[in-house]
Amino acid sequence: MNSDTVTAISATAIALCSLWVSYTQTRATRQHNRQSVKPLLEMRTVKGYDDHKAGLQIINAGLGPAIVTNSVVQLDGETIGHWNLHAYHLATASMSARPKVYCVGPGAVILAGQTSFLLHVETFRDDEHDGFWELVTQRLVIEIHYESLYGGENFRAALSPF
Structure with a gap:
């Protein structure tokens, strides 16, 4: 060589x-x-801290925005559709005073660091809102499917009843 x-x-x-x-x-x-830029959505129930709000909260604890691709709502174990006004009305039909709502449909963006209530009452009182608290802790399941800016990951966030 x-x-x-x-x-x-x-x-x-x-x-x-x-x-x-x-x-x-x-x-x-x-x-x-x-x-x-990976988002990380977390759901939790919150009951009357400093601002006395109570409800079901969604938090983006990740570094990037979460782009919602789908949602599935179950009430008492039965699927009732997506998290929209129709599902909200079905879930809260038996309540005299309806809680406030924030709907997230396909294409909605939850920014990094954003915290929002999907369903809440402004001033929570145990004696007045026991039906609402039972709804968000035992009867209602909201599952949010989402992805990052890159797409295709099919992440999911849900809070199952206690």
């Missing part, structure tokens, strides 16, 4: 190693970029 052959083989090996390093670095950067 002459020196030209050794040089050519060495140059090819170095080029292949360089290509591999470049590929892995690009892949790591792409994964990092996806993680840097």
Whole structure:
């Protein structure tokens, strides 16, 4: 083997190693970029803290916006549709004073750091709102499907009854 052959083989090996390093670095950067805009929706029930509001709250604790793709609502174990005004009216039909509502349909965006009540009463009192509290803690299940700006992840957030 002459020196030209050794040089050519060495140059090819170095080029292949360089290509591999470049590929892995690009892949790591792409994964990092996806993680840097990943939303994380959490749902929780809140009962009368400082502002005396109570209800079902959704929080985006992630780093990027959550784009809602779908929602599923169950009342007493039966699916009643998406989280929209129709489902709200079905869920609160037996209540004399209806709670406030925030509907999130397909295409809705929940910004990073945003906190919203999906269903709440402004001034919660145990004696007046026991039916409402039973609804949000035992009877109602809202499942939100969402994705990041990149799309296609099909994340989901739900709060099951106690």
